[in-house]
Amino acid sequence: MGETVGETVGETPSDALSRLRALCLALPEATEKLSHGEPTWFVRKVFVTYAGRHHDDRVAFWCAVPPGVQEALMGSDPERFFRPPYVGGRGWLGVYLDVPEIDWDEIAELVAEAYRTVAPKRLVAQLDAARAGRPS
Template structure:
């Protein structure tokens, strides 16, 4: 992922997110509910291009317990509780921000990797960790 810019293109962040997700072991991409989504047996990230009336381009992802609440409380301009899956702890992450609200490569890579860890089988986690 070294060729990725620090911030996604606000007009088209999908290639940036796609590369982050595909760098993880065993990930496949499928269209789910009309949106590009990434799976490692189960879905862990889905792209949300103004999905369900949300004003931003974003992605929704699995999140460890308590993370959704912490991030939404800390920075509600960048993080939100997504429709349909927010009640299960999934996190919404804005990708089309600018300036201080712009997504950062390291932060998004960490969030996506945490989402992967929430659903990946042990064999894939061992591969990710180089064990």
């Protein structure tokens, strides 16, 4: 079975963390710090945190999402999306990274949306301008 664009089969947790890190740190003024023993990405506030088997035997990440997104994605694919502990009650989404095929294009969209959810408006505008090819 060959790899298609945006999908990876049999990715190791280390590979998944490296790809997630690259997506997060590509965003304007994003920084990484350890929080509760896990890599966590901030833009003033947390927008994504890695969950490398700290809370259960699954590798995942948790991200901020706009209202309604958590329920919609969990309902559409409960094998890939879940309500994470601690922050799930505030609408955050859990995304498993130990599934057979990871759609990295979808992960990139979720990371960008998480960023937009918590970043200052000035940085969101900068991100949107850069993605549209306009000077910020």
